[in-house]
């Protein structure tokens with residue numbers, strides 16, 4: 001089976017990716033290749049950050065790999081938190097604080113339209129390729145559900161009456177931003 005490094009140590013993302021690619025590709029994590037670096041995400045776009053992470057692994061460790069970067073874009077907040085989604089409420093990747101800040105900034109605004117966008121940067125040999133996946137939806141009034149991670153409890157995908165955090169993993173993966181980006185990756189690999 002084809003093996004490829006996924007440049008992340010986020011256990012939720014790894015679990016999602018391994019589910020999505022089960023039986024098709026073997027996904028190695030950064031710890032599987034003994035990379036414990038804190039890779040800087042200093043670009044101001046999702047594309048830029050995904051490329052930084054993938055190039056870091058390719059240049060320093062020599063593996064073909066892919067990296068993803070995801071942002072939640074809220075229309076009424078001019079696209080925020082966007083590329084800053086992980087550290088919206090400050091460094092520390094605290095999802096509860098991020099959700100609280102987003103709900104408070106949105107207040108009682110009736111325009112709650114938002115989307116998750118994932119960009120995947122793939123590096124194979126000298127070739128670099130970008131793919132993306134988007135899911136449209138809206139921000140709820142308050143968090144609901146225990147599954148998933150990040151902003152899942154306050155994001156209701158369009159056409160559904162539950163948040164991502166109220167869905168099972170397979171149900172979320174079928175329609176999610178990352179699920180859609182990974183579908184393009186598998187299509188590219190002809191898998």
Ligand code: IMP
Pocket residue numbers: 010068069070071072085086087093095098148149150151152164176178
């Ligand atoms: P990253 O930069 O790709 O790690 O993602 C940035 C932030 O977006 C994460 O820290 C999460 O808070 C959020 N995020 C990414 N993917 C998801 C998802 O599938 N559901 C909810 N939040 C997510």
